[in-house]
Amino acid sequence: MQFRDRYEAGELLAAKLIAYTQQPNVLVLALPRGGVPVGAQVARKLNLPLDVFVVRKLGFPGHPELAMGAIAAGGVRVCNGDVVNAFRIPAEVIDRVVAAEFQELKRRERSYRDDLPPPTVVGKIVILVDDGIATGSTMLAAIAALRQLGAGRIVVAAPTIARATYDHLRAESDEVVSVIVPTEFFGVGQWYQDFSQTTDEEVQQLLGPWNHQDKSAAVRLA
Numbered sequence: 537m538q539f540r541d542r543y544e545a546g547e548l549l550a551a552k553l554i555a556y557t558q559q560p561n562v563l564v565l566a567l568p569r570g571g572v573p574v575g576a577q578v579a580r581k582l583n584l585p586l587d588v589f590v591v592r593k594l595g596f597p598g599h600p601e602l603a604m605g606a607i608a609a610g611g612v613r614v615c616n617g618d619v620v621n622a623f624r625i626p627a628e629v630i631d632r633v634v635a636a637e638f639q640e641l642k643r644r645e646r647s648y649r650d651d652l653p654p655p656t657v658v659g660k661i662v663i664l665v666d667d668g669i670a671t672g673s674t675m676l677a678a679i680a681a682l683r684q685l686g687a688g689r690i691v692v693a694a695p696t697i698a699r700a701t702y703d704h705l706r707a708e709s710d711e712v713v714s715v716i717v718p719t720e721f722f723g724v725g726q727w728y729q730d731f732s733q734t735t736d737e738e739v740q741q742l743l744g745p746w747n748h749q750d751k752s753a754a755v756r757l758a
Contacts, residue, residue, distance in 0.1 A: 537716060541730040542570065542667050545695035545715070546577025552713045553663065553693060557582045561688075562661045565589040567678060568648060569734035570667035570724075574695060576742040578665055586746045587655040588739070589664065590644050591678045592637040597629065604630060606677030607637055609645060609654045614680045648739050650747050658686035664709075666694045667734075668724030672701040679708050696727040 539545035556562050564586045566575025572588060579586035590609045596602040596619070604625060605615035613634065620630070645654075662682055669675050675692060682690055691711040698721035705712045716727060725731040 537727075539695055539715075539728050541728065542573035542695075542734070543577055545667065545728070546574040546665075547581060548715045549574060549665070549693055549695050549713070550578045550581035552715060553578060553582060553691075556584065556661070556663065556691075558584070559661070561659070562663065563587065563655060563657065564663045564665060565655065565657075565678075565682075567591060567664070567666045567674065568644060568739050569736070571665050571694075572739045572742050573734060574667050575665035578663065578693065579746070584663070586743065588645075588648050588743065589655075589678055589682070590641050590648070591674055591681065592641045593674060593677065594630065594633045594637060596623065596625065597633065603673050603677075604633065606674070606681070607634060607641060608678060608681035609641070610681070610685050612681040612684050614677050614684075644736075647736050648743055652747060657682055659688040661689040661691065662687045663691045663693050668727060669694045669697040669701055669705070670721060670724055671698075672705055675705065676708060679705075696721075696724065 562584050564575050564579040564584050566572045566588050568588050568590060575586055591606055593606050594604040596604055602619060603616055604619050607613050664678055666675060679690055690709045691713060692705050692709045693713045696716040697714045699717050699719045702712055702717050
């Protein structure tokens with residue numbers, strides 16, 4: 537099975553989340569960029585508020601695939617103690633990477649959210665959406681950040697998740713929902729016919745209806 541694109545994937549994922557339709561105190565948070573088209577479909581189908589949750593991995597200098605931790609919206613900083621201790625990474629190195637990634641995080645937040653304040657997640661049920669999950673490092677950082685921010689329940693949702701990662705995410709979140717959970721997983725793109733890059737402009741367009749809703753209606757972030 538392959539999804540036609542992220543929009544079809546979002547529709548199929550929404551069908552797995554139907555129990556959350558119009559439920560109070562539920563918020564869909566999408567990981568940009570690729571998670572936003574999927575999250576937008578989920579939010580539309582379930583009539584739920586949508587926002588983005590920006591997470592930036594802290595890659596070890598020269599080896600960006602090695603995650604020392606992550607920073608997330610709301611000023612949250614998560615460190616991977618195992619990596620930091622194993623490689624004896626000095627605090628000043630971490631601080632330099634944090635400073636650089638913080639600039640990119642703020643740029644994306646300004647670009648995507650029109651300088652609106654970050655979503656309030658305290659006590660909420662958060663459906664955390666991405667377009668697919670391979671190793672899960674970014675999603676795990678997002679879960680840890682949302683825990684720090686006081687989320688009441690975290691539901692990880694993605695159209696496709698590698699089987700080993702799916703089991704790990706189940707241990708770290710309250711619920712994991714997916715359409716395809718394959719044992720052989722070589723990359724998220726293999727499950728899409730169209731896996732073209734999502735642009736900043738597309739993210740802005742998709743978020744627009746939620747960013748500009750009348751806040752008195754309490755539809756966006758309640």
